[in-house]
Amino acid sequence: MSEQTPIKLVLLSCCTPCSAGAIKQLAEGAIPGVQDFIVLFFNPNIFPETEYKKRMDEQIKYCEQLGVKYFIGKYNHDEWRAAVRGLENEPERGRRCSACFKYRFDFAKKFAMENGYNAIASVFGVSRHKNQIQVDIAALCSLGKDIYMPIKWDENLRQKINHESDFYRQNYCGCEFSIRKI
Numbered sequence: 001m002s003e004q005t006p007i008k009l010v011l012l013s014c015c016t017p018c019s020a021g022a023i024k025q026l027a028e029g030a031i032p033g034v035q036d037f038i039v040l041f042f043n044p045n046i047f048p049e050t051e052y053k054k055r056m057d058e059q060i061k062y063c064e065q066l067g068v069k070y071f072i073g074k075y076n077h078d079e080w081r082a083a084v085r086g087l088e089n090e091p092e093r094g095r096r097c098s099a100c101f102k103y104r105f106d107f108a109k110k111f112a113m114e115n116g117y118n119a120i121a122s123v124f125g126v127s128r129h130k131n132q133i134q135v136d137i138a139a140l141c142s143l144g145k146d147i148y149m150p151i152k153w154d155e156n157l158r159q160k161i162n163h164e165s166d167f168y169r170q171n172y173c174g175c176e177f178s179i180r181k182i
């Protein structure tokens, strides 16, 4: 992509607490060069489906509040399980997470190509349980450097919005292997 090409961005979001600041920044035009964007909620990794629906509903609510475009990808947890087969016992931040990120970036790439978008970013590295470098590597493997935008989101803004909101908030990343034993 040349420097003059207007950026039409797909923002991959995992949940509202992680994405609220990024969506607000994009909605306010705070990311230079981004002319248009859409929030992509594609998270078939989330288990169980009741939990998926809670996170999806919160995401839709927030996008509609801000008047931004969004797309909900299909929920097919069996297909996601096939993508991480053999990695079930990996720890969080291990190889299962790399495969999970790649699976979702692969879908985002297909979505972008089919819908006229030319750049992809995510909030997958926002949580303190995640590793931004691991996310970036998975994104570059899936998307390449011409499409991937490794945007550093405003963490203070994200925390402020979360503090002022009552978003539904989960206590585990998403898949059944990340559910914390209390």
Ligand code: SF4
Pocket: 045, 046, 092, 093, 096, 097, 098, 100, 101, 173, 174, 175, 176, 177, 178
């Ligand atoms: S812990 Fe999170 S990122 Fe890792 S595989 Fe599970 S849902 Fe995906």
